[in-house]
Amino acid sequence: MTEGDRYTADPQRLDAHTRQIAKISSLANSLGDDFISRVTATAGWTGLHDDLAKDLVPRDMKERQQTASTADALTTAILSIVRGTEANLKSIVQNQQGNLDAIHDAAALATESGGSSGGKKR
Template identity: 30%
Template sequence: MSQGGVFEADPGRLAAFIDELMEFEKEARKLSGEFLAATRPTNGWQGLDDDFANQMHERVRQEEQLVTDVCGALADVISGTASGLLGQLGTINGVQGDVLDRINRMSAAQGGVAGSGSDGRQKG
């Protein structure tokens, strides 16, 4: 993250967070089925064939569809977020690799001072 103009990234932690998001996405996809299974025993509460029952059957079907749609949308948002972060992780890894390559090239061009195993300070 950016603090005082310095950008820091921990690819390992970001990758672990992406893995957790993907698990949340799987769980969100299961939610609607679990909800419908949990409420199935109460599906006949409104009656069988009178006007009230007919009205309520349609309403119950609409509410079940709404739950299914919301759980699906939630899972899609989580999946999209994870996909975006995965792209950012690739960018971060690429930038880090490029910076390390440049540091190594500069070190080699200067006689290996930075890569000599010392703390990088010049002895004077």
């Protein structure tokens, strides 16, 4: 999040939210699988060999496939959000650690050289 002219991030909160999104992804996947299995159980409702079946079976199969594809796309999209958020979290943690290391190194260098003025007396 931005605070004025600086960027701040809380890795612990990001990690917690990433885990929540991952649970949502898992739930969406389970819901899609459950839906497909329940719809499959109704496959014969259109009949098999009569005129109504000749008209309805192709449309029913097409709708089932489209629904399954939509559920799969939704799960894939949510999983992509999880992966992207995990990558961002890793980048944030690495950047924060790099900055802390640079601050530590600069402080150590300043101490070794006689202070922040580079050893010059004021």
